[in-house]
Amino acid sequence: MNLEWKAALDAVVQHPLFLIGLTLAVYQVAVAAHDKTRWIILQPLLVSSAILISVLVLLDIEYATYKEGTYLLSLILGPATVALAVPLYLNVRRVRQILWPILITLFIGGFFATVLGVALAWLFGAEEMILQTMAPKSVTSPIAMLVAEEIGGSASLAAVFVMITGILGAMFGVELLRFFRINSPEAQGMALGMIAHGIGTARALQENEETGAFSALGMSMMGVLTAILMPLAVALIT
Amino acid sequence: MLLRGLSWLIGFQLLGTALNVLFFPVIPGPIIGLVLLFIYLLVRGNVSAPIDEAAASLLRYLPLLLVPPAIGVMAHVDDIQADFWAIAGSLVLSLVISMVVIGWLMQLLINRQARKKGEQ
Numbered sequence: 488m489n490l491e492w493k494a495a496l497d498a499v500v501q502h503p504l505f506l507i508g509l510t511l512a513v514y515q516v517a518v519a520a521h522d523k524t525r526w527i528i529l530q531p532l533l534v535s536s537a538i539l540i541s542v543l544v545l546l547d548i549e550y551a552t553y554k555e556g557t558y559l560l561s562l563i564l565g566p567a568t569v570a571l572a573v574p575l576y577l578n579v580r581r582v583r584q585i586l587w588p589i590l591i592t593l594f595i596g597g598f599f600a601t602v603l604g605v606a607l608a609w610l611f612g613a614e615e616m617i618l619q620t621m622a623p624k625s626v627t628s629p630i631a632m633l634v635a636e637e638i639g640g641s642a643s644l645a646a647v648f649v650m651i652t653g654i655l656g657a658m659f660g661v662e663l664l665r666f667f668r669i670n671s672p673e674a675q676g677m678a679l680g681m682i683a684h685g686i687g688t689a690r691a692l693q694e695n696e697e698t699g700a701f702s703a704l705g706m707s708m709m710g711v712l713t714a715i716l717m718p719l720a721v722a723l724i725t
Numbered sequence: 726m727l728l729r730g731l732s733w734l735i736g737f738q739l740l741g742t743a744l745n746v747l748f749f750p751v752i753p754g755p756i757i758g759l760v761l762l763f764i765y766l767l768v769r770g771n772v773s774a775p776i777d778e779a780a781a782s783l784l785r786y787l788p789l790l791l792v793p794p795a796i797g798v799m800a801h802v803d804d805i806q807a808d809f810w811a812i813a814g815s816l817v818l819s820l821v822i823s824m825v826v827i828g829w830l831m832q833l834l835i836n837r838q839a840r841k842k843g844e845q
Contacts, residue, residue: 514789532788536795543799550800557793563783564790566734568755569741570780572762573772588834596830600823607815613808621815625823628794630753637751646794647801648816654795655820663821669828673835678828682820689787699784707759714751 500546506556513538530658532686568627571688571703578700585673592677593708600625600682601713616640623717624648626710627684634713638721649684656683657690676701681709730779737762 499505517534543553554561575582582589601622608621620640623631628649635645660683664675672695679687680702691702741758749757766772772780783790798805805812 510792511789514792530788532791532795535789535792536798539792539796540799543796550796553796554793560790561793564794565738565755565758566731566779567783567787567790569734569737569758569762570783572759572766573777573780574784575759575763576766576772579767585835585838588831588838591834592827592831596823596827599826600819603823604815604819607819608811611811611814613811613815617808617812621812624816627753627756630751630756634751641804643797644801644804647798647805648812650795650798651816652820653791655817656824660824663824664828667825667829669825669832671832671835674828674831677831678824681827682824685787686791689791692784692787703759707756710756711752711760714749718751 500548503556506548506553507559509542510535510539510557510560513542530654530690532689533654533658536654568685571707574692574696574700575703575707578697581673581697582700582704588673589677589704589708593681593705593712596677597625597681597709597712601717617644619721620645620648622721623713624652625682625684626713627706630710630714634717637718650686653683653686656687660687660690661694672698673701676703677705680705680707684710727775727778727782730773730775730777731783733776734758734762734779734783737765 514531514535517529517531517538520534521529521531539553543550604621604624605618608618613621616639618640619638620635622638622640623634623645626634626649628646631645631649632642636642656679660679661675664670664678669675669678675694676691676698679691679698683690684706688699688702688706692699738755738758740761741756742754744757744761745752745754762776766776
């Protein structure tokens, strides 16, 4: 009888729907935990990732297999990114009113954030490959991966830095900004989107639509600027 | 309704992919799609009900959609361990400092603009 139990378990684990089903189930548990406790540290994304990684290690499933199994979810991420144009449009009047503050913050703040990340990593003695990977960490992962590769870093490690930055930003960003009395939805949104990209924007949307709109704006502008200016800057320096 | 909105979003993303290959190899298709949809909404002057519905449905599940890429951390445990303190230190410090600086700068500029408008 033992053998058949094993066969049944294998059939379930290897079923193409297993990893998606597991992800959906774990995510709902994480959302429920967050809603019930209201602890900021229990960000659904972080909790689901932690549980899922443990389960994957336990079941001896590699990341490549997981990635393949949840392809459907990654596929929908594209249209979801496009959908961020809607909250952005709904706040377009406010964006127009404060166009100059937005542009100045984008250029000065974006430049400062990028240089600071690289400078700190250099101060702490990280190797050159890490420095080049660190530079685009504040932008959405597809851009960060392409840019890191282009300027000599590692694309997959860049995605990891992007994720860590995003998760930390989503966990503590809003509270951190409030602590420094930065309360306007525009300023909170720009900070979340420019530093913590898509994950920060998901968090900003939990606050309210206006914060989400400015976060989407900060994210997309920071991404486009980094994609265009960073390879140029690196080419000029070296 | 949901299907029609979803088709629009996918259409914009695919248009973005085409432009990515043709003109902007560093900017990913979805980001170009975002910009295109934004321009389309500006020209149109409002958000049609199908697009609004599809966008709201997708954005509600944005954190879920980000779970698979986040799991990618597990493939890089060794690289991170090698430079752990440099990486952790610079990630956390630069996150905290630049987030506060950006938020503060933005708030300062908005307040200054509001004050100027008030004086006029």
